[in-house]
Amino acid sequence: MEGYLHLSNGVKYKGDFAIEAKVKEVKGEIVFFTGMTGYQEVLTDPSYKDQIIVFTYPLIGNYGINKEDFESKQPHVAGVIVYESNSEAYHYQAEYSLQDYLNKWDIPMLTHVDTRSIVKNIRQSGSMPAVMTAEKEITSNTFSLKEDGKVAKVSDKNFKTYGQGEYHIVLVDFGKKESMLTALLERECKVTVVPYNTEFTSIKSLQPDGILLSNGPGDPKELEGILPTIKALITHYPTLGICLGHQLAALALGAETTKLSFGHRGANHPVMDRKKKRVIMSSQNHSYVVKEESLTATGCEARFYNLHDGSVEGLSHSMYPLQTVQFHPEANPGPSEGCYVFDEFIEDVKANNGRVFAYA
Template identity: 45%
Template sequence: MKAILALEDGTVFEGRGFGAEGESWGEAVFNTSMTGYQEVLTDPSYSGQIVIMTYPLIGNYGINRYDYEAKNSFLRGFIVRENCEHPSNWMARYRISDFMAREGVIGIAKVDTRALARHLRKYGTMRAVISTKNRNIRDLIEKARNCPGFSDQELVPEVATTETYIIPGEGPRVVLVDFGSKKNIKRRFQERQCEIVVVPPYSKADYIMGLNPAGVFLSDGPGDPKNVPYAVETARQLIGKIPIGGICLGHQVIALSLGAKTYKMKFGHRGANHPVKDLKNGRVYITSHNHGFAVDEESLKELNVTVTHRSLNDGTVEGFKHNSLPVFSVQYHPEASPG
């Protein structure tokens, strides 16, 4: 089954389709993880995106019942050099192609993913269309040019919880504001015996405070942080009343609530091998990343905050804390798990 990826700048890659059939559009991005494709496929933060895996062999250990970051996949497409149709692992339940077909994710194999990743590094992430049905390249390029931009989509409501629910625990109560949280964030809180109250992204500050938490945590999630102004306002009202932390999109929401700015990166950080330096002790961590936006460091200089972590790849802000209030956040994923 022939498949085509058409980018908005007119670049086209052809390959062999696997997974679901059809046509889809999204922002083309690349991930440099060598393992963890199941976590990538099920990370809600990839909603609205077509993901290119730079590691050449994907699917060799199949799909298992444990490594899900969400119940479903929200990817718009998945591009690999080679997908393995005969996985070998004692935990494997089925092939990656079977999982993608079930989830409606269109895939393309036999693509020069190194050339594609280099193209996106040079020119930046861009809109794209992936199709196993349409062979008209000119038509696909035109569709890519006319589909909505990534920042023009409100993606959080597509992946976040719509109802409050509780994960029992004997320790402190933590309210997790869900923008599309990875399961591993919840697992890490559970390991610390926390009672987790997961609330929808549009929850008001009064409602959250009424739950009597020991702290509030803002999760990761997809899209432009400027598209969740309701969450920014909630964070603004909570700061100074209760300890508050955040990861990824939650980090950006906290920054905006304090008066900082965010910006879209050229090609973002996506992978499990990004070096981040803790500026307090000089220690360097190899970390998991999935973000296309960052906090503008210049906009932090007028605020009562200190940058705590920095990317060693490009120098971008990877964490900060408030100097007098219990407010802290990081851009990378300290809970680990690729995605």
């Protein structure tokens, strides 16, 4: 069945809906992912909540969907666009084909679209509202999007504890990936996952040894109401911020964030670690970055830089045991060259030796 992708800048693309029975109109911010593999992790990453994802690799779906690589219990994207999708799955672990999995969750996929042209358009005009529909023509008011409240939709609603490790880490869930939890459990941690808006006193009562501020969707400035809690956590416990958690930590200490034109999404982004004087390849998924010029008087210093555009990819602090990264050290999908960030965090936890100490 014919389908159409309408971009808010007036450009239209024609394609085919992969599953006729599930054709429906969906809208969302359109973004692109440059990895050759990892579509299962992308679909189930809560940071992609309500976005339309364009996969740049021309053939998606060869190895199907398995039970091992989910980053959450369900997909979060609004829609999927590919040049070609394989309707079969060719891997011994596959439980579903990509099409069957999306069909199960009622997520439309548009195929036989010129994804190269779409990506060029996004790179020129920036990420923008888009609509997938069977209608050849739509009205301009169709593009209106409700962009707020995404974190509340994907954050756990209850406290949950995992593992019996020596170090107790509280993971503040803004839309965490399961592989972050796994990375902590593999490092002999007991992990308590708490909702994104949990009060400082409630977290303190858990007697954590450290704090992880997770990834998540949307604009970090929408969460200004919880910045005092984040600052209190930073000034009392060793803290690691990842992606949205990195941005929120920076905001809590007085820095500023801004939106990139089309963001960083892929499994092949080179990042410079100034401390170790080495370059790592990283997995990325974000639209917003910390403005380096706003770090003055925050005590933060840029440690990591994106070598494509020079944007800040991570911070350290002159006084607090705080480190943050914009990229995903847990990978999934992508390279795990940045996993030493978790090891450094655990070393900070060990050095603090369970003390609750207000630095400010």
